Ligand SMILES: O=C(O)CCC(=O)C(=O)O
């Protein structure tokens with residue numbers, strides 16, 4: 001069977017505006033397949049995670065054509081599948097506590113009655129090949145699976161090994177908990193953000209996706225030109241993440257924070273309206289979220305000398321029952337973006353929301 005043509009997706013040109021860019025380290029992964037090569041990166045990765053919690057990865061092995069092709073397919077999953085077909089693949093976040101399938105626009109509440117304009121198609125790592133996908137996507141499933149496997153086994157695993165070493169742990173300590181021998185909320189996301197009416201921009205103070213930390217271990221964001229992602233720096237300022245051609249923007253999520261006893265902290269980030277010269281363009285993304293297995297207890301790894309130095313009584317779940325990854329992600333995914341009243345916190349304009357027993361902070 002001939003594989004259909006996928007229209008080429010053209011992103012907006014990079015912004016010409018001089019924004020306040022975050023100062024992020026660039027990690028060259030050319031030699032990361034050898035132990036020596038990884039050892040040479042430990043200090044740089046350690047410092048980048050400590051300082052910003054975000055970093056760029058380059059020379060990861062994907063060619064610009066390969067990543068570009070995934071953006072074409074991401075756009076295809078949103079634009080070339082009709083609504084009727086999509087309706088059979090809508091995810092069940094609120095019931096399953098898992099992202100699988102389509103997340104329609106306006107599913108989440110952002111602020112003052114404004115809902116999101118973000119459409120996604122999520123594919124769990126474990127069943128990209130076995131699960132049914134919308135008809136137009138089927139000819140590309142093997143290609144998407146191969147892309148995801150490479151991202152996981154080459155890029156992600158090598159990063160995990162470097163992070164384990166940076167904590168004085170056995171190199172394979174985290175790899176074993178993320179190898180998909182067990183259920184895990186690890187998935188590739190195709191996403192498209194659509195420009196919003198001015199009225200919505202005002203009511204939501206230009207926020208497209210509220211400030212949050214990712215609940216997973218690491219997030220791999222394939223860099224694209226539409227500037228909208230911002231991180232909160234240690235001194236409480238929002239800084240923009242600059243596009244770097246064919247780089248992967250990596251950030252640390254809550255699971256690593258918990259396992260490292262807070263030695264590493266997940267970084268707060270948000271998505272906001274792009275600058276003037278990109279304002280009328282949609283924003284297509286390809287993101288790989290990697291989580292520990294559901295049966296991993298989110299307990300600090302006290303075999304790490306660095307974790308031993310931490311005051312673990314200050315950890316989020318200190319003195320309480322420590323959740324397993326499954327409980328933690330379900331409580332967050334099921335309840336995220338609902339319309340429940342939120343309690344205003346005190347630190348950095350924090351809104352705290354009690355999501356099924358787990359307090360989740362929104363930073364606006
Ligand atoms: O679209 C982006 O750049 C980031 C999205 C994000 O933070 C998320 O989906 O968790």
Ligand SMILES: [Fe+2]
Nearest residue numbers: 212213214269
């Ligand atoms: Fe995020």
